[in-house]
Amino acid sequence: MRAERTGKPARILAVWCPGWPEEDADGAEARAFGHVVTVVEDFCPEVEVLRPGMCVLGARGPARYFGGEDALARKIAEAVAAHGFDCHTGVADGQFAACLAARAGRLGRPVSPGDPGAPGAPGVVVPPGGTRQFLASYPVHVLAAPGLAGQLARLGIRTLGDFAALPARDVAGRFGAEGTAFQRVARGQEPRRLAAGPPRADLSTALEFDPPVHAEPAAFAAKGLAEQMLAGLAACGLSCVRVRVRVTGADGRESARLWRHDGLLSALAVAQRVRWQLDGWPPARAGGDDGPADEAAAGITLLRLVPDQLVPEEGRQLGLWGDDLISGRVERAAVRLQAMLGHESVAHPLLAGGRGPAEQVVLVPFGDMRDPRFPADRPWPARIPPPAPATVYPVPLTARVIDATGSPVAVTGRAVVSAPPDALMAGDSPWLAITAWAGPWPVTERWWDEQNATRRARFQLVTEDGSAWLAAIELGRWQIEARYD
Amino acid sequence: MRKGISQVTGALDVFDEPSADAAPVGAIGLIGNAVSSEVAEALRIDGLSTGVLPVLPALAELLPAGGLARGSVVVVDRPGLLCLALVAAASAAGAWCGVAGIPDLGVAAAAGLGAEPARLMLVAHPGPGWPQVVTSMLEACEVVVVRPPARPPAQIRRRLEGVLRRGGGVLVAAGEWEGAPVRLRVARRSWAGIGDGYGSLRACRAEVVAEGRGAVTRPRRRWMWLPAPDGTVIPDETGDAGRIDFPAGPAAAGAPTAAEASLRAAR
The missing domain is CATH 3.30.70.270 (Reverse transcriptase/Diguanylate cyclase domain)
Structure with missing residues (x-):
């Protein structure tokens, strides 16, 4: 300590x-x-x-x-x-x-x-x-509390010096526990007083692997282990500032690392840090001819999570909907599914920005935090107008579009259609007569980026069966990007 | 205990306020961890109303229960807009929604209908173990949408139906599912706003048919805007199958009169 x-x-x-x-x-x-x-x-x-x-x-x-x-x-x-x-x-x-x-x-x-x-x-x-x-x-905005910093700035308290000079009792009265913690920071003290003495009970959790396992299963087990640790802490009304992840290998090697926790990390987030640490776990030494034995020596036999620097849990207010519980329930199911199918297979969607429908949604593996590369709230000129299509093909279907004479419909460099489209064949489906169409809507995107550059003309097509399609022609090839109904 | 919780639920009028963010936090949150978690858990169970999950008003009268009956299977012909519309209201009311086997799901369209993308869990390729995936999803999600493989074996169907009855979830099967009480499909549709080389897709008038056993032995048919020009789903009372009174082209800047009138009625 x-x-x-x-x-x-x-x-x-x-x-x-x-x-x-x-x-x-x-x-x-x-x-x-x-x-x-x-x-x-x-x-x-x-x-x-x-x-x-x-x-x-x-x-x-x-x-x-x-x-x-x-x-x-x-x-x-x-x-x-x-x-x-x-x-x-x-x-x-x-x-x-x-x-x-x-x-x-x-x-x-x-x-x-x-x-x-x-x-x-x-x-x-x-x-x-x-x-x-x-x-x-330093300005108050360096405190990692935008709300508090904004309030202070509006009150005319612009630097940490001003903030530190305020009477602690008044800060506690006005800003509560959070304000007190940040004022202690501004005064160059620890944000929270540490719980005195060592923890009364051993709150660490450990899991032994017999036979030794590789990094991936161990990282997986860490999720359950972290849940156990957090539950144990919660039962004592404690929370930890840091968590120490200690991994022991079959050959006696040990890797121990401290990760910031602050009582904020979910079990899944702790497991992610274990994964990061285990990704650096050296694989089996090269040149070992004795195969399985050497592999076993490179395995992991013990994974231990030790909460460090215990502080009293001050409690978080649960929302009326019990967000924590629900996300816990969903998290558990997601973890089980990920155990079954792999981490990347269970996703939750984020709305992102883009002109085509495929770019407007980003799928993020459950448990990962990620911001879309292109935010949705920016103007996207030449975006396909709403309504959004109900089916967006991850890989566009190849298609053929012909005019009344049976020759393929083309679009010139100046976005002129060779002839009105008359029939569509999408993927393996039979030919369908086109009853209404709109386009071409040319779009030239990211021409400065060779790999992601696109230059295509989009059409909306309605076929005789009442289906509506979003089609695009690029380099003379037709594709179906999405289907509306 | 249960009764008490229901009273709390009623008193706060939680379900008049579909957005979870806007729900009043203070009232119960202050009671303390133990009590509030108990209440929250009960809200979750009692929560999205007993027995029936809400659906969009236009679809309510097609379903025998007036919504998605807990523990039941609802079949949709294919994973299209109708399928998304079916789960949109439940998702907006706070339900988690799992989707298995539909890699081409239009999330933006679902969001446009009112579904909350933050409460979607997607498994694009569940593989041969899809019944197990659906079972796991049902433990966390009130609604699970699945595209089953062609003709799922009766044994698997019965097993999943058992899980549904025990857990109280709703399974929306986009494809075949023999013996389901309700089967929805779009019989006819016509798009508006698009012409011969001009305009763009703006709305679709669709005739949705509900068939099935029990209370829906006779097919029910309803015309509706799926979607209406403002992206919602509203019933179309005109009912005339052949006619489209939706003006095309840029002149139709506002919603058309028929849709507008029925929209007002819906509100």
């Missing part, structure tokens, strides 16, 4: 690699950040990953060994940079200030009024006790 015990504020060193994406699609970036963490772990085994691109560690112990906080910050930054990553470090009281200090190094922000600040410094060290002063000039 950090130095809170001694009464002094915790000294935290933050390692920041700029330009790391927050949450990427397949976790590849998160895995790549594992390399950075491995480098940092050479200095201190207890490294806590806040998110890909940012990790923190307690600075007091390693600083004593490596010759001071300045030297430690510089050495870590250099070691990470030697592996080809842009890296900045910062030391301050508390994690929040340390993260800002790491960023300050890059921006060349002065640490104290007398200090000119060195642009691009690999490490910035805020002296002990100087954290409140260091934070004072």
Whole structure:
């Protein structure tokens, strides 16, 4: 546990690699950040990953060994940079200030009024006790609480210094527990007082695998294990700030890593972090001729989740609909289905932006958080007008469209139709006479991007059976993109 | 206990307010974790009204129960707009909706009819284990839409019907399902707003037929706008099969008179 015990504020060193994406699609970036963490772990085994691109560690112990906080910050930054990553470090009281200090190094922000600040410094060290002063000039918007920051700004409290100067009792009265926590942050203290002493009961959960398993089944088991751990914590009215994932291999190797939790991660989110960690689990050593035995040696025998830094659970207000319960029930079913069919097979849809119907929906695997690449609320000129089609073919059907003479209908470069379309053959269906049609609606998209460029003309066609189709011609080939009824 | 919960439900008029976000949070949330979770769980069960899940008003009179009867199978001829319209109202009222075996589902169209995409769970390719997939989905979702393979064996049908009766879900089968109490299909339809090289698809007048056993031995037929120009589904009272009184082209900027009148009636 950090130095809170001694009464002094915790000294935290933050390692920041700029330009790391927050949450990427397949976790590849998160895995790549594992390399950075491995480098940092050479200095201190207890490294806590806040998110890909940012990790923190307690600075007091390693600083004593490596010759001071300045030297430690510089050495870590250099070691990470030697592996080809842009890296900045910062030391301050508390994690929040340390993260800002790491960023300050890059921006060349002065640490104290007398200090000119060195642009691009690999490490910035805020002296002990100087954290409140260091934070004072930051705007309140750096607090990760947009609502609170907006309220403060409207009240004329624009910097963390102003906020920290307010009487704590008044802040608690006006902004509640959240406000108090953030004011403690602004004062350079830990946001919440840690529950004193070690946990009374062992709240960690573990699962042994016999025979040893590979990363994928282990990551899967982590979902159930995380649920157990969260339920155990909830039964004690506790919540954890961090969770330590400890994996033991059949050959005795061990991988342990801390992940930020803050009582906010669902079981599925914890499992995702286990997956990230296990993705870095080295596969069987190459060159082993004795096949199965070697494979078994590379397996995982024990997975343990340990809640770290317990804090009293202050409770979240459930919605009237019991959102938590329902999402829990749905999450469980989704997890079961994913166990059966694979992670990618169970999806939930997101509405996205685009001109064609296929681009307007993005399917995201259940449990993943992802924002559509193109938001839906932007103007999309030349978008197909509503109503939206009821059937959108993931792979367009090949089609043929002919005119009254039986020759294929074509569209010129200037969007002129060769002849009115007369009959349509969609996929394997028989020829259908076209009773009404509209188009061509030419669209040229992303011509600057060779792989995704499209240049097509769209038509709406109504056939004799009453069906309505969205057809497109591209490079002389007809396709059915969607069907309306 | 149950009775008490129903009273709470009634008092808050939850179901007059389809959006879950807009539901009043404070009243029950303040009671505390244990009680509120109990209430919420009961709301979920009692919740989307006892016995019958809501459907769009235009479809209500085609179904014997006036909605999707819990524990029953409803068959639609194919996974098209009618299928989406059938589940839209339940989804809007807060039900989770699972969809299995329909990779080409038009999510935007479902959203346009009122369904909530955030409460959709899609399994595009359930494979040969589709009955197990449907069973798992029914544990979480009030409504499950499935495109069964051609002629599902009677044994599998009976097993799933048993799961439905126990769990109280609704299965919408887009395809064949022998012995289902209700079977809906679009018999005829005509599109409006599109001409010979001009305009665009704006609305569709469709005759929906409900056939089946029991209460629906005689087929019921209803004309409706599926969809109406504003994207909703509303009954079309004109009833004249051959006539389309929907003006085409850009002159029809507003909703047409017939549709407008029936829309007002629906509201």
